Amino acid sequence: MTIDLRSDTITQPTPEMRRVMAEAVVGDDVLGDDPTVTALEEYTAGLLGKEAAVFMPSGTMTNQVALRVHTEPGDEIILEAEAHIYYYEGGGPAALSGAMCRLVPGDEGIITAAQIEKVLRPADPHFARTRLVCLENTHNRGGGKIFPLDEIERIAALCQEKGLILHLDGARFWNACVATGVSPAAYAKPFDTVSVCFSKGLGAPVGSALVGTAEQMQRARRFRKMFGGGMRQAGIIAAGALYALQHQYERLAEDHANAQRLAEDLAQVEGVEVDPASVETNLVVFGVPGRSAVAVAEALEQQGVAVLAVGAERLRAVTSLMVDGEAVAQVAAKVAEVLQKR
Numbered sequence: 001m002t003i004d005l006r007s008d009t010i011t012q013p014t015p016e017m018r019r020v021m022a023e024a025v026v027g028d029d030v031l032g033d034d035p036t037v038t039a040l041e042e043y044t045a046g047l048l049g050k051e052a053a054v055f056m057p058s059g060t061m062t063n064q065v066a067l068r069v070h071t072e073p074g075d076e077i078i079l080e081a082e083a084h085i086y087y088y089e090g091g092g093p094a095a096l097s098g099a100m101c102r103l104v105p106g107d108e109g110i111i112t113a114a115q116i117e118k119v120l121r122p123a124d125p126h127f128a129r130t131r132l133v134c135l136e137n138t139h140n141r142g143g144g145k146i147f148p149l150d151e152i153e154r155i156a157a158l159c160q161e162k163g164l165i166l167h168l169d170g171a172r173f174w175n176a177c178v179a180t181g182v183s184p185a186a187y188a189k190p191f192d193t194v195s196v197c198f199s200k201g202l203g204a205p206v207g208s209a210l211v212g213t214a215e216q217m218q219r220a221r222r223f224r225k226m227f228g229g230g231m232r233q234a235g236i237i238a239a240g241a242l243y244a245l246q247h248q249y250e251r252l253a254e255d256h257a258n259a260q261r262l263a264e265d266l267a268q269v270e271g272v273e274v275d276p277a278s279v280e281t282n283l284v285v286f287g288v289p290g291r292s293a294v295a296v297a298e299a300l301e302q303q304g305v306a307v308l309a310v311g312a313e314r315l316r317a318v319t320s321l322m323v324d325g326e327a328v329a330q331v332a333a334k335v336a337e338v339l340q341k342r
């Protein structure tokens with residue numbers, strides 16, 4: 001059996017989750033009739049201390065609907081240079097919202113209020129209207145980096161002062177909460193809208209939610225429909241998401257402990273570059289200087305370990321409920337074996 005560390009999106013529903021899904025009470029959610037979807041939306045909004053939430057098929061859709069809710073064509077969005085919204089969403093900001101992306105290079109995905117302030121444009125007809133700032137917590141290409149709450153608060157104060165909207169891509173929001181002990185409501189408070197995911201580390205098969213004010217979510221429902229994300233008896237999948245949130249939240253700490261253990265083991269392997277102190281959640285990004293990351297990933301696959309190449313000489317291993325401590329403990333030796341061969 002392959003030790004699958006490609007992503008936390010590979011997580012499978014547990015037998016108990018499948019039972020809850022099979023027994024879910026459902027209705028036509030586009031008509032507002034699905035009590036399970038409504039329960040999930042209310043529970044999620046409550047957890048984040050916001051008025052309302054809208055359930056959607058993917059994190060890409062929650063982010064792209066948020067951009068559409070907050071901007072008009074020609075508006076400018078400020079993003080970290082490797083933000084998922086910019087990097088991995090198929091050009092969505094341009095295609096779906098007609099928005100311009102202004103990129104600010106971060107330190108492992110983290111940008112500061114001071115950096116953002118420098119790129120703000122004065123109100124002048126020459127300039128695009130800066131409208132929205134998007135942050136990402138934890139940061140995917142930043143290697144699962146946690147966005148510090150105090151910096152978020154400084155950015156929120158700047159947005160408030162300048163009349164800008166603040167959105168969070170929280171695909172791994174729960175990981176940030178569990179790792180820091182900051183409550184979801186406290187971490188969500190500085191943001192106008194937050195996108196959260198149920199199908200990554202939490203382990204539900206499908207789904208994300210956008211969370212914000214009732215008025216914003218009413219607007220989000222219209223764009224969800226427009227983008228083709230209005231789902232009918234979606235309670236089947238919402239039940240899995242609700243179950244995941246209520247039963248598989250605390251266990252994210254195990255993924256973090258496994259990732260830490262993996263980073264420490266890898267740091268001992270000759271030819272691997274990794275700083276265990278930089279591993280804050282469930283993502284372990286490691287360098288293989290002088291080697292092709294793609295070739296190393298292929299050789300590791302032969303050894304029964306699946307990881308992803310995320311750069312020319314960089315690989316990523318992600319812990320999740322699909323890999324236990326015993327499996328994780330086998331990985332470093334296999335990496336060493338692959339790196340010894342030329």
Ligand SMILES: *Cc1c(COP(=O)(O)O)cnc(C)c1O
Binds near residue numbers: 084140
């Ligand atoms: C996974 C991810 C998303 C959305 O992913 P979907 O596969 O569309 O659900 C958004 N942002 C970040 C940071 C992610 O890691």
